[in-house]
Amino acid sequence: MASLTTITIITLLVPLATFFLVPAAVGYTLKLALRSLGWSLKSKTNARRELILSQVRIEEEHYQETAKSTASSSPAGPEDDDWEKVDGTVPSVAGNGKPIGEDWEGIIGFFHPFCNAGGGGERVLWAAVKATQERWPKAVCAIYTGDHEVTKAAMLERVETRFNIKLHAPTVVLLYLSTRKYVQSSMYPHFTLLGQSLGSLIVAFDGFNLLVPDIFIDTIGYAFTIALSKYLFPSVPTGAYVHYPTISTDMLTSLDDNTGIKGLNSGAGTGWKGMAKKRYWHLFARLYGWVGSKVDVVMTNSSWTSAHINSLWGPARRNKKVAYKDASVVFPPTAVSEIRSAIEVNDSTEANREPSILYIAQFRPEKNHALILRAFARFIQNRKNSSSTTTAAEPKLILIGSVRHSSPDETHIYHLRLLAHELQIRDQTTFICDASWPTILSHLRTSSIGTNAMWNEHFGIGVVEYQAAGLISVVHDSGGPREDIVINLDRKGETGFRASTEEEFAAGFEDALALPQKEKVAMRLRARESAMRFTEEEFARKWIVEVGKLIDLRRKK
Incomplete structure (x- = not known):
C-alpha cells in the first residue's frame, strides 16, 4: 500500500x-x-x-x-460444524420486526x-x-x-x-x-x-x-x-x-478528587496546569459528543x-x-456455560479450594495491580498480628494477565514484581503472563477469592468468570462490578464484597476467607446463578x- x-x-x-x-x-x-x-x-x-x-x-x-x-x-459419519448452524434461540428478526435472513453476502x-x-x-x-x-x-x-x-x-x-x-x-x-x-x-x-x-x-x-x-x-x-x-x-x-x-463525566470529576482512588488522574486538577487540563477535557468532551452523532x-x-x-x-x-x-x-x-460445566461447586468441592486470591486482568496501569499487592501485603500482616487465623494454609496471590509485547506493559509488570519484593510478599505472589485457557480454568477451580481493583472498570469479564467458577468476589466498588455484576440479585443475598481502599480490600480478603463453610458455599452458588446473565449465548x-x-x-x- x-x-x-x-x-x-x-x-x-x-x-x-x-x-x-x-x-x-x-x-x-x-x-x-x-x-x-x-x-x-x-x-x-x-x-x-x-x-x-x-x-x-x-x-x-x-x-x-x-x-x-x-x-x-470417519466410521462415525459426518459431523456437523457449529459455524453452519443457526442457533434457534437467536432472534430471527431485526429491530424493525422484519426477517433478517441468512443470505446476506x-x-x-x-x-x-x-x-x-x-x-x-x-x-x-x-x-x-x-x-x-x-x-x-x-x-x-x-x-x-x-x-x-x-x-x-x-x-x-x-x-x-x-x-x-x-x-x-x-x-x-x-x-x-x-x-x-x-x-x-x-x-x-x-x-x-x-x-x-x-x-x-x-x-x-x-x-x-x-x-x-x-x-x-x-x-x-x-x-x-x-x-x-x-x-x-x-x-x-x-x-x-x-x-x-x-472521556466521561467521572473522569472530569476525578480531577478534583483528593482521595487518590479515582483513577490515574485523581487530583490532577490543581494549579494552572490542572485548570488547563480541565478546559481541554471539557472541549474534548464536546467534540466526542459530536462524533457520537455519526x-x-x-x-x-x-x-x-x-x-x-x-x-x-x-x-x-x-x-x-x-x-x-x-x-x-x-x-x-463470558465463558459462563463452559466454566460451570468444568467446575463444580458444592460442599464436597470446598476441600479443593485453596486460600488463594486470583486477579485476572491485562497487565496495564489502569488495572491497578499495585493496589492489590499492597492490600494483600496488609492482609498478610494483619493475619500475622492476629491470633484468630481461621485458615491453616498460607494465602497466595495469583496474578494472571496478557501482556502486549514491545509495549510499556512489559516495563509495568517488571515494576510490579519489584513492588512485590519490596512488600515482602514475593514468595506468596505468582505472576502468569499470557496464560492458556486450561491454565486459567485450573486456577478458577482451586482459588477461593477473585479480585479486581480498577476504578470504574467498564464491565469486568474477569469478575463474571470468578462468579461462574464460584469464587467469592472482592472487587472495586465502582463501574460495571458495582452496577451489574457483584450485586444482591433479586434480594437473594450478596454475591461478593466491594471495596475502594487498600484497607477495605484487605478486610474483604479476610472476611471472605473467614466465612463458615456453609455460608461460603451459599455465596458461591448465588454468584454462579447471577453469572448466567452474561453467557456467550x-x-x-x-x-x-x-x-x-x-x-x-x-x-x-
Whole structure:
C-alpha cells in the first residue's frame, strides 16, 4: 500500500480538529471533498475487494472438500460444524420486526488494530465474529489489525486457545495496517486523548485504502474512525461497540478528587496546569459528543457505560437523523456455560479450594495491580498480628494477565514484581503472563477469592468468570462490578464484597476467607446463578439483533 502523504493526513485532521471554528460554507466544501475522496477510495479498492471475495470462495471450497473427505473416511459419519448452524434461540428478526435472513453476502469491517492482545475486548471481537458467522454464513468478516507479524492461522489458533472460540477460517479476513503506531499512547506524551483520536483517523484511512466494507463497526473504542467513515462513505452503515467512553463525566470529576482512588488522574486538577487540563477535557468532551452523532447503531458493554454514552452522545444523536438514537446494553460474552460445566461447586468441592486470591486482568496501569499487592501485603500482616487465623494454609496471590509485547506493559509488570519484593510478599505472589485457557480454568477451580481493583472498570469479564467458577468476589466498588455484576440479585443475598481502599480490600480478603463453610458455599452458588446473565449465548442473541439493524440499513441504501 502506498504510504500516506502529509497532504492526505492534513485533509483528514483539519475538518475534525477545527469543527467548531470552520464556517459553514468551508465545512460544506470539505464535506464534498471528503466524499470525493471516499468515491476515489472505493474505486481504488474494488480490485482488492474482488480478490478477497475470490480467495474466500477458494478457501470455502477447499474447506468443504476437506470436510467431505474427512466425513467419508470417519466410521462415525459426518459431523456437523457449529459455524453452519443457526442457533434457534437467536432472534430471527431485526429491530424493525422484519426477517433478517441468512443470505446476506456483504463484507463487515471490524476495526480492532490490537486484535491479538488477548484481553476482554478481544474476546468480544471474536465472539462477535463467531455470532456473525453463525447467523450469516456467507458474510465476510474483515478485521483491520496492526498485528502484521501474525498469520491468520496463528491468530485463529490463539483465539481458540485463549478464548475457546473456534471460528470458520474461510470467511475471516485479516487486513494488515501499517500505521497502528498512531493510536498508541506512547506517541502522545501530552494531549493523549486528542492525539490518539486524531491518530485513529490515520489508521482508519490506512484501512480504507485496503478495503471499503459494506458495514463498518468499531469494536475497540476509536469512535472518530466512524465519523471519518460517515464523511467518506455516507452509504456505509456504522456501528460501535463501546467498552469504555473515551472521556466521561467521572473522569472530569476525578480531577478534583483528593482521595487518590479515582483513577490515574485523581487530583490532577490543581494549579494552572490542572485548570488547563480541565478546559481541554471539557472541549474534548464536546467534540466526542459530536462524533457520537455519526454512529448508526450503538452498543455498550454495561449499564455504567450506557449511562455515560447516552449522556455524552445522546444530545447530539437526538438532533441528528439516526434511526436508533439510544445505546443498547450488550453484555460482553463470558465463558459462563463452559466454566460451570468444568467446575463444580458444592460442599464436597470446598476441600479443593485453596486460600488463594486470583486477579485476572491485562497487565496495564489502569488495572491497578499495585493496589492489590499492597492490600494483600496488609492482609498478610494483619493475619500475622492476629491470633484468630481461621485458615491453616498460607494465602497466595495469583496474578494472571496478557501482556502486549514491545509495549510499556512489559516495563509495568517488571515494576510490579519489584513492588512485590519490596512488600515482602514475593514468595506468596505468582505472576502468569499470557496464560492458556486450561491454565486459567485450573486456577478458577482451586482459588477461593477473585479480585479486581480498577476504578470504574467498564464491565469486568474477569469478575463474571470468578462468579461462574464460584469464587467469592472482592472487587472495586465502582463501574460495571458495582452496577451489574457483584450485586444482591433479586434480594437473594450478596454475591461478593466491594471495596475502594487498600484497607477495605484487605478486610474483604479476610472476611471472605473467614466465612463458615456453609455460608461460603451459599455465596458461591448465588454468584454462579447471577453469572448466567452474561453467557456467550446471551451476547450472541443481542449482537445479532444489533447487526441485523445495520444490515437492514444497508439494504435500504
